[in-house]
Amino acid sequence: MGGKVPGTMEELTSLPGVGRKSANVVMLEAFGNPQGIAIDTHAKRIANRVGLSKNVIPEKIEQDILKLIPKKYYKDVNHLLVWHGRKICDSRKPKCEKCPIKEYCKYNLENAKK
């Protein structure tokens, strides 16, 4: 691309080894123009636990989330998923007792019944 980073999802994902996750991060962080949600390991886990998506394939999880979230929130949701996954919704031991969305979370509600 002549030494320039491409500025569209189509161009970015056409590069070898660049999938939607990386392209979404570049569009958000380099261009300030979020086009979707980067589904990393945190986003995948949270989406499945909360009940935003039953899918396990990142591209399908992203499409499920995009149906729920207006575009103006893409930036915030990208950042929230990463930080929520790092700080509260830990992979091995989620801190559900202090989680601000626990009353909406499928995982927490199902565990509360047990």
Ligand code: SF4
């Ligand atoms: S309630 Fe628990 S499982 Fe659900 S999002 Fe919060 S920390 Fe994760």
